[in-house]
Amino acid sequence: MPASLNRSVTQQLLDLVFEKAQEIPDPRSSNGRTGDITLADIIMYALAVFHLKHSSLLSSDDKRQQPTVQSNARDLYHVEHIPCDSYLRAVIDRIPTEHFRSFFTACFAYCQRHRWLKHYQYFKEGYLAPVDATQTFTSNKIHCQNCCTKNADDPKKATIYYHQLSAICLVKPGVKTVLPLMPEPITQQVDASKNDCEVRALERILQDLRREHCHLKLILNFDDLYSKGPTLKKVLSHGYHFIAVAKPSDHEALVEVLDDLDKQGKVQRFTYTDKKGYRHGCN
Template sequence: MNQPGIFDEIVQYFQSILKDLPDKRTGKNKRYQMSDAALSAFSIFFTQSPSFLAHQRSMAHSKGHNNAQSLFGVHQIPSDNHIRDLLDEIEPTVVFPVFTKIFKALENGKHLSKFRSFKNNLLIALDGTEYFCSNEIHCEHCSSRTFKNGTTQYFHTVVTPVIVCPSNSQVIPLIPEFVVPQDGYQKQDCENAAAKRWIQKYAKQYASLGITILGDDLYCHQPLCELLLQEKLNFILVCRSKSHKTLYEWLEGMPLDTFSVKHWKGKVYEIYTYRYVNQIPLRNSEDALLVNWCELAITRSDGTIIYKNTFATNHRITDINVEAIVSDGRSRWKIENENNNTLKTKGYNLEHNFGHGKTHLSSLLATFNILAFLFHTLLDIIDEKYQFIRQHLPTRKTFFDDLRALTRYLYFDSWESLLNFMIHGLELEFHPNTS
């Protein structure tokens, strides 16, 4: 479905939010608007070009106009240091409504149907990822760890909820939750606590849509599982034997339902062996939550085990649905491969220190980075020209290499003009879907 107008509407909404950013400046020194600083920072992540602003300053000097202005709505481009200084006290929560706006646009456009899985649920995978680390640079919101040699390391972590689906290579980032020191708590904040905060904040927003939460073994503990059920969310969580001794002691004395399926790959085959049991205690206590447990072991024809994993879920397991439940549980890897790994190694450079600041700069820039990825995902879902170009370029890297080169040397008065130029330059014939 071609919905470029929706993208323009969301861009305008994003810009309207940035126009209302709080401004710490006093007096008359307000040459640059706060929105100019924010949009300039965002443009770096959207184009995956750390030097984008430098090229646009040069273009403005030589041609009198630039792509930062036409493509992103930047009136005047502040210096890099000025951008960092202006944005340092802006909390990332200010731009969280943009995530909600995009999600609602996808929901209203019926695009989420492509992401539905077992029991017609949407799968939301939770995972924490570290996006800053230093032995020297730190701020009041940093976490820290001290090693045996006395060295203290400072770092930032964020929990990145993402909609995934076993049959869909795309993922949809949702509002992140940052691991930061919490007021009134002496203990250092952690990923598990941040995940609970996210669930408490946003479960009501998503629960009515039918949601299954995915996560690794870190999340598979009774307090978080009870919270999920309380918020009317389902779960499929990795359940390791090392951290669930009671559950696995019960398994040793129980008959398990077992069956195998042979999957051919060319002239060789792999055997998928499923084992499962329903209503088994998650921990050693009288009030233990009863969960349903399943295991998948994949072996080659020579008996070599090439994959093995186990899951706990509230979905009742049967011979008919165990394959679908395990498939959904396994799709949590997409949050690492398709989301976190993309943000870190596929051009967005999430771990690069674009600026740390003294208060919120690091988390705000990380949010812009995630949001830029979401904007590209939105285009890939709703804009036919964007899809067409991506399909005819060999890799994501090629697309962004071209984007960087074109916006460095040529001026485009709109994104539509840029996409049309790319299609013409590739000597392609674009035929819009009019159905």
């Protein structure tokens, strides 16, 4: 959200997320609750931990009995009963990731209705949307059926289990806040002989984007990992533009062509100086 948004708007978004949290089926029981702690309590407090920038779930657990923490959890996040960190983890892990998709689509629709997307307009061809992956978990002991693995076929090395997440959001240079779209987990796929990866996750993101935001014009931004012919052709086939890093060591033929064009004076260069005096350029 733009930095100028006031508390009332933030609260409206939190209220919207709370409404969607109440619609998620509770994995613990058929009646939707276990004891006094509802599934919405668990989901909203997990959000609060990140929103309030706690250093960890454990650090938030140490403070959950404080009156101020309980008041903020209730008034801002609709949390009536704060779960302990171990119980929160146990329940959250059982919720299929796809159930959280409505959070992102509802908040994005809210932004569209209030014409906030204009804050992210930069190029007329579309909104800038970086796509990149981050690792969310790694261990050589703890693992689940959804973990990807490294060194699994090498008996001399310990098997490493990990989870990654491919994230996408709308950004604009000079604007500190971003507008996230639904991320895509990189996890072990059903009946897959190979690990899931960032490129396969991108393919799923492209399909979801066309289904959920069919009229949204995007310029996808990639690092060198994605700058391969088949991947970029799929991006174009979905109607999106792209800006991709191309390392010379990975694209020798492309560099040779550009060098020849440069010698012929056919390469255009653009430079831009921002408000802080930094110069940016590209070919």
